[in-house]
Amino acid sequence: MKYLTTIGLEVHVQLKTRSKMFCGCPTGPGAPPNTQVCPVCLGYPGTLPVMNGEAIRLTVMTGLMLGCAISPYSKFDRKNYFYPDMPKNYQISQFDKPLCLGGSVEIDAGGGAVKAVRLTRIHLEEDVGKCIHQARRSGVDFNRAGVPLMEIVTEPDMETPDEAFAFLLALKQMLLYLGVSDCNLEEGNLRCDVNCSVRPEGQAELGTKVEIKNMNTFKGVHVALQYELDRQLEAVRTGERIVQETRRWEPEAGATAPMRSKEQAHDYRYFPEPDLMPVVLPPAQVEAWRAALPELPRQKRERFAAQYGIPEYDARVLAAQKAVADYFDEAARGASNPKLISNWVMTEMLRRLAEREMDIRDCKVTPAALRELAALAEIQAINSNTAKEVFAILFEQGGDPAAVVRERGWGQNSDGDAIGALADRVIAENAKSADDYRRGKEAALKFLIGQVMRLSQGKANPQMATEKLVQRLGRPGGTG
Amino acid sequence: MGSLNTLTVRQAVDHLEQGACSSEELVRDLLSARTALDGTIQGYLQMDGERALAEARHADADRKKGRRGRLLGVPLAVKDILNVTGQACRCGSRILDGYTAPYDATAIARLRAEGAIFVGRTNMDEFGMGSSTENSAFGPTRNPWNSACVPGGSSGGSAAVVAADMALAALGSDTGGSVRQPAAFCGCTGLKPSYGRVSRYGLVAYASSLDQIGPLTKDVDDAALLLGVMAGPDPRDSSSVEALVEDYAAACGSDLKGMKLGLPRDYFVKGLEPAVEAAIRAAIERCRELGAEVVEVSLPHTSVAIPTYYIVATAEASANLARFDGVRYGFRAEGAEDVLEVYAKTRAQGFGPEVKRRIILGTYVLSGGYHDAYYVRAQKVRTLIRRDFEDAFKTCDAILAPVAPTAAYRLGEKMADPLQMYLGDIFTVPASLAGICGLSVPCGFTPAGLPVGLQVLGPAFGESRVLRVGSAYQKSTDWHRRRPALAAEGGR
Numbered sequence: 001m002k003y004l005t006t007i008g009l010e011v012h013v014q015l016k017t018r019s020k021m022f023c024g025c026p027t028g029p030g031a032p033p034n035t036q037v038c039p040v041c042l043g044y045p046g047t048l049p050v051m052n053g054e055a056i057r058l059t060v061m062t063g064l065m066l067g068c069a070i071s072p073y074s075k076f077d078r079k080n081y082f083y084p085d086m087p088k089n090y091q092i093s094q095f096d097k098p099l100c101l102g103g104s105v106e107i108d109a110g111g112g113a114v115k116a117v118r119l120t121r122i123h124l125e126e127d128v129g130k131c132i133h134q135a136r137r138s139g140v141d142f143n144r145a146g147v148p149l150m151e152i153v154t155e156p157d158m159e160t161p162d163e164a165f166a167f168l169l170a171l172k173q174m175l176l177y178l179g180v181s182d183c184n185l186e187e188g189n190l191r192c193d194v195n196c197s198v199r200p201e202g203q204a205e206l207g208t209k210v211e212i213k214n215m216n217t218f219k220g221v222h223v224a225l226q227y228e229l230d231r232q233l234e235a236v237r238t239g240e241r242i243v244q245e246t247r248r249w250e251p252e253a254g255a256t257a258p259m260r261s262k263e264q265a266h267d268y269r270y271f272p273e274p275d276l277m278p279v280v281l282p283p284a285q286v287e288a289w290r291a292a293l294p295e296l297p298r299q300k301r302e303r304f305a306a307q308y309g310i311p312e313y314d315a316r317v318l319a320a321q322k323a324v325a326d327y328f329d330e331a332a333r334g335a336s337n338p339k340l341i342s343n344w345v346m347t348e349m350l351r352r353l354a355e356r357e358m359d360i361r362d363c364k365v366t367p368a369a370l371r372e373l374a375a376l377a378e379i380q381a382i383n384s385n386t387a388k389e390v391f392a393i394l395f396e397q398g399g400d401p402a403a404v405v406r407e408r409g410w411g412q413n414s415d416g417d418a419i420g421a422l423a424d425r426v427i428a429e430n431a432k433s434a435d436d437y438r439r440g441k442e443a444a445l446k447f448l449i450g451q452v453m454r455l456s457q458g459k460a461n462p463q464m465a466t467e468k469l470v471q472r473l474g475r476p477g478g479t480g
Numbered sequence: 481m482g483s484l485n486t487l488t489v490r491q492a493v494d495h496l497e498q499g500a501c502s503s504e505e506l507v508r509d510l511l512s513a514r515t516a517l518d519g520t521i522q523g524y525l526q527m528d529g530e531r532a533l534a535e536a537r538h539a540d541a542d543r544k545k546g547r548r549g550r551l552l553g554v555p556l557a558v559k560d561i562l563n564v565t566g567q568a569c570r571c572g573s574r575i576l577d578g579y580t581a582p583y584d585a586t587a588i589a590r591l592r593a594e595g596a597i598f599v600g601r602t603n604m605d606e607f608g609m610g611s612s613t614e615n616s617a618f619g620p621t622r623n624p625w626n627s628a629c630v631p632g633g634s635s636g637g638s639a640a641v642v643a644a645d646m647a648l649a650a651l652g653s654d655t656g657g658s659v660r661q662p663a664a665f666c667g668c669t670g671l672k673p674s675y676g677r678v679s680r681y682g683l684v685a686y687a688s689s690l691d692q693i694g695p696l697t698k699d700v701d702d703a704a705l706l707l708g709v710m711a712g713p714d715p716r717d718s719s720s721v722e723a724l725v726e727d728y729a730a731a732c733g734s735d736l737k738g739m740k741l742g743l744p745r746d747y748f749v750k751g752l753e754p755a756v757e758a759a760i761r762a763a764i765e766r767c768r769e770l771g772a773e774v775v776e777v778s779l780p781h782t783s784v785a786i787p788t789y790y791i792v793a794t795a796e797a798s799a800n801l802a803r804f805d806g807v808r809y810g811f812r813a814e815g816a817e818d819v820l821e822v823y824a825k826t827r828a829q830g831f832g833p834e835v836k837r838r839i840i841l842g843t844y845v846l847s848g849g850y851h852d853a854y855y856v857r858a859q860k861v862r863t864l865i866r867r868d869f870e871d872a873f874k875t876c877d878a879i880l881a882p883v884a885p886t887a888a889y890r891l892g893e894k895m896a897d898p899l900q901m902y903l904g905d906i907f908t909v910p911a912s913l914a915g916i917c918g919l920s921v922p923c924g925f926t927p928a929g930l931p932v933g934l935q936v937l938g939p940a941f942g943e944s945r946v947l948r949v950g951s952a953y954q955k956s957t958d959w960h961r962r963r964p965a966l967a968a969e970g971g972r
Contacts, residue, residue, distance in 0.1 A: 039583050043803045045576065045684040046563045046585060048717050078799050080846070084819055089802035138819075140807070269846035271795055271855060274688035277718050 002201040003236065005229045007164050007194065008156035009221075011171060012149050013181045014127065014189040015058045020146035021126045022049030022092070027148075029187045033132070033141035041146035043087030048275050049126075055148035056099065056279060057289060058180040059124045062150060063100030064290050065178050068122060074099045075278040076124075080269045084138070085129040087145050095270040098123035099279065105154075105174065106298075107166040117167050118155040125149050144188075150180070156195065156206060161225035168192065168218045177296055177322045185217055192221055197242070198232045207232075208242040212256055214249045224249040228256050300325050308338035317346055323360045324350070331367035340374040348391050364398035365391065373401040380461050381405070382412045413459040416468070419452065422460065423468035426451040437473055445469065484509040485645045486963075489554055489702040492648050496543070496553050503536035503543075503553030506648075507599060510555055513646045514600070517966065522621045523631070523641035525560050526568060527600035535597040542595070550709060552595030557650035559638050560601045561608060562693065563682040564588050571684050572604040572616040572634075575804045575830030577811040585682020586717065587651065587693045587710040594709050600647070602637030606832045607801065608655050608686040610634050611904050613662070614895055615834040622891070623666060624964040625930055629888040632662030638696045639666035643964060649697040649706060655687050656789050657883070657908025659694040660920035664883035664933020667922045669950070669960060670696045671703040672908075674940045675915035676721035678707070679714030685800040687793035688719075690912045699960050700921060700950040704728035707943060723941040731944035732951035736770040739949065742777035742876030747907055753886045759924030759932035760882045763953065767880065770952050777872040777879065781865045785910040786902055788865065790838075791845050791858035792913070798842030804830065837898065866914040873939040878949050882907050883933035887926045911937050919946040922959035931959070 020027055023040035040047040063070055077095035100122035109115035127149045129142040152171065158164045172183045172190065182189050192215060197207035212228055215221045227249075232242055246265070247256040295303070297319045304315035304325075318328045328345050332338040349370070353360055365373075373394065377387040382405055390404050405411055413419065426448055427434045436444035445466070452465040484506045487495065495501045511529045518524055532555065539553035558564055561571045563581035570576040584592060592598075605615035613621040613636025621636045623629040624644040631640040635652030639662035642650050652659040654672035663670025672694045683693050695706035708728045714720045743764065748757065768774050806812035806826030813825035831839070845854035872879060884904055894901040911918045916939055923934035934953070938946040954960050 042808060044582065044809065045569065045571070045579070045803070046581075046682040047583075048681050048719075050716060050718055080799055080802065082802065082805065082823055084805075084807050087803065087808065088799075089805060090799045267848045269798075269843065269848075269851070271799070271846055271851075274796055275685075275718065 003198045003233055004201055005159055005196065005198050005233075006156045006206050007158040007161070007196045007225060009152075009154045009158070009164060009167060010193040010195070011152045011168070012191040012193075013152065013175060013183070015055055015148040015150055016179065016181050017052055017054045017058065017148055019052060021052050021055050021124075021148040022146055025146065029184075031143055033139070033143060036143040037145070041087060042142055043089075049092060049273075051276055051279070052148060055124055058148075059099050059122060059150050060281065060286065061178055061289055061293065062152075062175065062180050063103060063122050064286070064293055065174060065296060066100075066103035066105060066119060066122070068100035068103030068119060070281060070286050071097060071099055071101060072283070073097065073278055073280055076273040076276045077270045078273050079125075081266050083128070084140050085131050085142075085145070087129065087142060091125060091128065092273050092276070093125035094123035097278075105167060105170050107163060107170045109163060109166065115157075115163070117157040117163075120153040120155055122150060122152050125151060156197075161222045161229070164194065164225055165218055165222045168221060173297065173320060173322070178294060188216075191216075194221060194225060194228075196225060196228055196232070198229060198236055200236075207236075208244050210242065210244070211246040212249050213246060213259065216251075220249065220251060223254065224256060227254065231256065297325075304328070308332050308342070310339050310342045314339075314342045314346060318342060321360075327360050327363075327367055331370045335371045336375060337378055340378060341371060344370055344374055344391070348388065352392075352395055364396070365394045366398070369394055369399070369401055376401055376405065380412055380414060380463065382410055383458065383462055386410045386412070386458060411459065412461050413456055414461040414464055416464065419456070419460050419464050420468045420471075422452050422455050423465065423472055426455065427469070427472055434473055445473075482509060482512075485513040485648070487648055488698045489551070489649045489705055492554055493551065503539040503555070503597070504533060506553070507532050507536040507555050507597075510599065510646060510648075513644070514641075517624075517644050517646055518641075520622060520627050520966070521624055521640050521644055521646070522619060523602055523637045523644065523646060524557070524600045525570070525572070525603050525618055525637065532597065532599035535599075539595055539597060547595070549593070549595030550705070551591060554596050555599040555648060556591065556596050557600050557602050557638060557641050557647035558588070558598050559635050559650065559652045560604050561653050561684045562588060562651060563684070564598050567598070567601060569601075569684065570617075571608070572606040572618065573804075573831065573835070574617045575811045575826070576809075577830075579810045581682075583682065585693075586679035586714045588682060590710050591706070596709075600641070602635070602641055602647075602650055604637055605634035605658075606835050607684070607797070608634040608653060608658055608691075609797070609834050609838050611657070611661060611901055612889075612891075612894065613637060614891060615832055617832055620891055623888045623930070624966050625667060626888065626928070627966070628890050629930065630665065630891055632665030632884075632888060634658040634662075635670075635696060636662045636665075639663050639668055639670065642666070642668045642696050642698060644966060645963065649695055649702050651706075652694055652696050653683055653686075654692050654694050654908075654912065655690045655793060656912045657905045659696060660883050660908050660918055660933065660935060661905065663696050663920040664922075664931065664935075665888040667931030667933075667959070667962060667964070668696055668698060669700055669703050669922070669954075670694060670920040670933075671707060671943070671946075672911070672918045673707060673711065673943060674721075674723075674917040676719050677723070677917070677941060677943065678710045679717040679720045681714055681716040685796075687796040688800060689796060690789075690793060700919070700947055700954050701729065701732050703919070704732050704947045704951070707947075711943075721941070726944045728943060728947055731947045733948050734952050734955045736767055736772035736949060736952050739772045739878070739945075740876040741767055741772045741774050741949065742872055742879040743774060744777050744779045744782070744872065744879055744881055746779045746782040747881040751885050751903075751906075752882060753926070755926040756882055756885065756887060756932050759926075760880070760934055763923040763934045764880055766956060767949065767953060770956060772949075774880075775876055777876055779865075779868040779872060779910060781861065781868050782906070782910055784861055785865055785913060786906055788858045788861045789905070789909040789913060790841065790902060791854050792862060794838045794842030795846050795855050796842070798839050798846065801831075801835065801839055806830070834898070862913050865910050869911070869914045869916055869937075869939070873942075877938075878942070878945045879937040880949075881935045881937060883920045883935040884908070887928070887930035887932055907935060914940075916940050917943050917946055919950045921950045921954060922962070923953070923957070924959055925962075931962075
């Protein structure tokens with residue numbers, strides 16, 4: 001029997017606000033434990049939360065970007081459970097009236113196909129602290145407690161771990177585009193829980209749902225899903241019943257293990273947070289935010305193709321990451337041939353960045369330098385190999401490409417007389433190849449051009465070298 | 481002078497401004513009164529005399545330097561549920577042992593900005609849960625009028641120290657009647673402002689949608705004065721409201737001409753002690769004589785207010801009190817093997833029986849399967865109760881009612897039967913659920929010599945109206961000036 005697999009995701013995104021969700025404490029990473037705390041985020045007796053309007057705005061902006069319906073009336077609720085990293089032993093979250101409903105994220109479903117993964121909702125909640133376990137005791141760092149956290153919940157629309165992975169990549173790309181989060185996985189800016197199930201082909205209702213927690217990377221999500229779906233498939237094939245439960249991904253073991261069953265599931269006893277007023281968003285406010293949305297990948301793609309005349313494929317690659325798109329945009333603006341800029345970014349630039357695992361924003365080749373380099377190559381002031389070398393130097397050291405070329409004496413020689421003289425010498429020294437060419441052996445010309453280049457130490461304009469050689473050798477005698 | 485402790489706040493302010501006494505002398509007299517009386521009354525949990533004197537001297541020095549303030553050098557007692565920087569804040573509970581407030585509640589900060597000093601912390605039912613102050617982890621407070629009787633609660637300590645002249649005035653908090661009822665039991669004046677009128681920031685939460693800070697004073701003028709300082713929106717409390725803060729002192733007139741006062745027929749029912757009813761009826765007559773027109777009104781959902789309150793309040797309390805877990809501050813039980821045991825032992829040892837009862841009740845009414853039947857339904861009933869008052873205030877300016885069905889009862893009398901104790905809140909809880917304001921003023925005594933309180937209810941943010949009624953009534957009576965023999969004799 002064939003089985004179908006179904007996956008849904010819950011993604012927690014730390015929002016990039018200056019202060020926490022309910023107090024004025026800073027949110028930046030890396031501070032010593034419990035130095036970014038105050039009575040409010042420590043849940044001291046008598047303190048009250050006050051909503052950070054920026055967290056609402058960023059969540060709504062995300063919702064607008066992802067095509068969600070924005071709730072004109074939304075509220076916050078208390079989610080009750082005990083855990084040492086929870087200052088109040090309840091988390092302020094949103095239960096039945098989230099800020100955003102619906103929406104979708106387009107993912108690359110392989111083979112160039114695009115698939116829309118539907119969103120159920122996006123809501124806003126406060127982050128908790130972090131337990132730090134030492135050999136004989138445990139501590140809690142509350143620096144993160146109260147940082148605004150946006151939870152994005154998908155419909156069970158993904159069918160493979162690859163799709164889940166693609167979803168996370170696409171979502172991250174969008175979030176970075178909007179600038180609502182740093183999306184730094186190592187710092188826990190982006191965390192993800194997974195729901196998955198298997199069912200026989202032809203069965204309409206989904207199989208028993210299993211939740212997996214504790215994946216810290218997108219790859220972790222991928223391998224955990226692969227493991228868990230295999231486990232479930234194996235189980236149903238051998239007639240075992242899948243139980244509804246929460247499992248924990250254990251990266252060292254490369255396996256999921258039971259965490260709690262449905263019976264042990266928390267009863268969170270949600271009720272409306274009496275300390276916060278409901279959020280009422282007037283349509284005019286939402287529209288003003290919508291108008292302030294930045295250009296999104298698809299719009300950017302279309303604009304790149306139209307404005308710069310670059311192929312659809314190039315536009316897609318360049319628009320994929322906001323930082324790359326911004327770089328290209330700046331370099332291509334005012335370039336005589338934007339397609340050349342596109343080539344540089346898509347080949348040399350992305351390859352070297354990938355090798356170094358670098359962000360384009362940290363690259364030493366400025367967009368202006370790249371534009372100049374492309375121009376030098378285009379007017380054949382340097383040949384293409386030299387241009388690549390110049391790029392390599394700029395990549396390491398930065399600087400002005402013209403200066404690099406000048407300092408190293410790499411200027412391309414386009415002096416017709418000088419190149420003509422070299423051509424004469426090469427023909428004289430390689431009579432056999434010259435004859436071969438005259439007899440119709442095209443490949444011989446390439447060899448002769450190479451010799452001209454060698455004699456010129458690579459500086460000869462290759463096109464001019466070709467012209468001079470052909471002038472002297474005449475058209476090939478035959479074509480046979 | 482030796483009797484500065486008997487002054488009202490306004491009298492003390494006048495004395496201080498005219499140089500008739502210093503703040504230090506005021507505090508000394510309070511400390512003497514406390515030494516004489518509090519062994520019996522047990523109204524204060526804590527009073528650091530040296531520190532209070534130092535602060536008083538500081539205020540006196542400030543005055544010499546030209547500082548002014550509406551309450552400069554005025555000592556106030558504070559219910560143990562309000563955060564005052566550097567003071568313990570135990571909420572009448574063991575679970576906050578060792579906790580020192582790192583900040584001022586907004587109400588405290590505003591009073592402090594006017595020069596008030598905070599000289600002592602008063603006893604209370606643990607976390608405000610109770611109507612007799614018998615639920616304090618530190619032992620009960622006794623009623624100054626009869627030490628065999630309870631002072632009411634939960635702000636029983638605040639009411640008792642004001643009634644016994646151990647304080648000029650005190651702050652309390654009212655969730656279901658915790659300012660008004662002890663004021664009535666002890667024969668002092670107590671004001672519960674409308675929900676949102678005074679910032680709750682720094683008031684340790686019992687039931688967040690009901691809690692309000694209110695003054696317990698020797699007369700209505702003092703209540704108006706203190707409210708005027710504390711009232712107004714606070715950026716730290718989203719539930720505080722922008723509604724206009726009126727000149728409450730100016731509202732305290734002396735007649736009731738043109739005012740329509742409503743009598744809720746639903747409050748004059750079986751169970752209302754005849755002596756209490758007689759005092760209330762007499763007070764109503766007096767209001768009529770002062771020029772008010774008295775009309776009957778109906779509050780038909782009164783009978784379901786108590787169950788509604790015990791669902792809403794306990795549900796919120798079950799979450800509010802979850803933070804007392806021994807992890808970050810306060811008491812932590814010893815000998816726990818893991819974190820679950822830390823929670824269980826700390827909370828088992830740290831909370832008293834009434835607090836546990838309400839946490840369990842609140843947890844139950846919110847739990848899966850019961851949430852809709854209890855919590856959701858209670859919220860609907862709460863809306864109906866609010867509408868009762870909205871309708872009533874269409875035909876009257878304020879409502880007159882008893883504060884409680886009885887006068888103070890004997891210690892231990894209702895401890896065995898929590899339900900009986902809960903029913904004592906029947907006339908105060910509806911106003912709390914509706915978020916409106918209410919004032920309790922002394923209006924007579926029972927034959928046993930225990931004070932009776934008249935409750936004046938006004939619409940949300942209609943504090944001026946209830947203060948006007950209470951003030952006019954007090955200007956034509958002297959019930960509020962009577963003092964228990966205990967205090968007059970200077971202790972026994």
